[in-house]
Amino acid sequence: MKLWDKGQSTDKKIEAFTVGKDRELDLILAKYDVQASMAHAQMLAKVGLVSAEEGDALLKELRAIAKSIDEGKFTIEKDFEDMHSKIEYLLTEKLGDTGKKIHTARSRNDQVLVDVHLYLREEIKDMRSMLMELFDLLLELSQEHKEVLLPGYTHFQVAMPSSFGMWFSAYAESLIDDMY
Numbered sequence: 001m002k003l004w005d006k007g008q009s010t011d012k013k014i015e016a017f018t019v020g021k022d023r024e025l026d027l028i029l030a031k032y033d034v035q036a037s038m039a040h041a042q043m044l045a046k047v048g049l050v051s052a053e054e055g056d057a058l059l060k061e062l063r064a065i066a067k068s069i070d071e072g073k074f075t076i077e078k079d080f081e082d083m084h085s086k087i088e089y090l091l092t093e094k095l096g097d098t099g100k101k102i103h104t105a106r107s108r109n110d111q112v113l114v115d116v117h118l119y120l121r122e123e124i125k126d127m128r129s130m131l132m133e134l135f136d137l138l139l140e141l142s143q144e145h146k147e148v149l150l151p152g153y154t155h156f157q158v159a160m161p162s163s164f165g166m167w168f169s170a171y172a173e174s175l176i177d178d179m180y
Helices: 012-019 022-044 052-070 082-093 097-103 108-144 164-179
Strands: none
Touching: 022 052, 022 082, 022 097, 052 082, 052 097, 082 097, 097 164, 108 164
16 A cells, blocks of 8 residues: 555556665654554544544554564565554554544654654663763773873873773763763
8 A cells, every 4th residue: 555556557667766765764664653653543532533433443453463563574565565554554454434533643754753753762772871881881991991091192192191991981981971
């Protein structure tokens, strides 16, 4: 199901150019799209754009889709433009017209922005954790090598003596400066 499919076949070169690796990249973002869709379904029910029963049904099916993503079973076949059309198809297959309501009051651009935001937020948390491990290692090395001297230079001239420990701690400090 492609949103732009109007019953006529699209030239394969045009489709390859416009779609590119979208499906491949969407498999990474699908988890976040479902998270955002779950929040969106709750909002739709809260403001009365869908009934409470429809909201619950949407959440139930979105949880099932999330489980299939977590298990690595979610795929986006070539018949689908992207994750949005695949998710809507799965919802509509289970819930009929209620499944189509998941896109009420939001655009594809809105969805992609939220998905990318959620993805980046998680990636930044992971990077932050790895940076803290590196920070701890640098501090450990600074203590271990504080007595290992090396010449200091400024403007290519000999200056105060330094140590490997001082250099390790300087790098650790710059990491913390960059994190905050």
